[in-house]
């Protein structure tokens with residue numbers, strides 16, 4: 001749902017210009033220095049990117065899912081590390097508070113997230129609990145007015161800069177699986193929290209992940225999201241349903257960028273006396289990419305609109321994440337292929353995207369987890 005077409009067009013125009021004029025020229029610098037320049041961070045805040053999904057009453061832009069998808073497609077047209085900087089704050093880090101939090105929790109945290117004063121991270125994954133998220137072991141034991149938290153969270157995006165964590169921990173050790181899990185808002189400066197050393201990754205340099213270790217970390221019981229223990233896994237799953245549409249939209253944007261780069265290269269590069277764009281085998285790669293991209297875009301927009309209408313889009317979100325991330329991987333592969341030897345060379349930039357997009361098929365649920373969610377939902381509905 002688009003609330004006001006003129007306002008939306010103006011926002012998309014601003015973001016598109018920002019991406020073209022400010023982010024694209026800095027892609028190499030970011031990859032080389034593994035950091036995003038402070039002036040760009042300030043500009044992202046000024047545009048409102050950190051508050052994109054946070055309701056206007058808390059100082060955000062309060063975009064709908066359809067609007068969010070359109071913004072993410074634009075943001076996708078540059079290095080994914082830029083999106084990652086605000087992605088956890090507008091996405092998986094904040095949405096649990098928005099969906100299930102109390103009014104007091106919303107008032108306390110959302111305005112500071114919306115302004116970019118603090119960032120939010122989502123702490124679900126553990127060394128022994130990745131795809132099988134419900135097996136997480138981090139414990140939260142009630143002691144007076146507080147829960148005492150112990151455990152390690154792994155590969156936590158934006159943890160080094162986070163002001164708060166949306167943390168999933170087991171409050172009921174006697175209940176295995178999902179029902180014993182609660183979601184907490186944990187302030188990052190709480191004593192007992194330490195960060196692991198920064199992870200060294202295949203790609204997305206400039207986006208930072210690390211372990212977050214909780215040792216006898218005391219968190220007030222009132223920081224359980226919505227004040228309800230035992231429903232944290234469901235909160236996490238609802239957050240991920242939305243996050244999967246967001247990631248799929250990013251995949252569409254990055255694929256558009258890579259395909260555009262490949263097309264431009266194919267129209268300039270000459271071999272056998274002709275532009276390589278005029279060779280049918282190259283055209284096949286361009287055409288297949290365009291077709292798959294169009295399909296992914298249609299899927300994302302449809303799922304986003306349905307979600308805005310209040311439908312349960314768990315299946316559609318997984319379909320989008322599965323298809324768009326796999327599509328993005330295929331487009332990256334073809335884009336490198338069209339560039340030939342240049343595709344393998346750092347200076348052309350396309351090999352960087354090839355490495356960057358590999359993550360999309362893994363995080364916020366691997367392709368295999370999406371397949372599992374889709375098939376399970378089908379079976380449940382048929383039964």
Ligand code: COS
Pocket residue numbers: 122124125130131132133134178233234237238240241314363364365366369372373
């Ligand atoms: N929305 C709301 N509730 C949901 C839900 C959703 N999308 N998906 C599951 N639930 C509920 C279920 O209804 C169930 O509740 P009841 O027992 O009351 O019925 C509960 O959550 C447990 O669900 P389920 O039995 O399906 O859990 P499983 O452990 O079998 O598996 C998967 C769940 C595999 C789908 C889940 O662990 C998953 O998504 N894993 C990937 C995790 C991930 O994406 N990690 C990335 C980290 S963030 S980068």
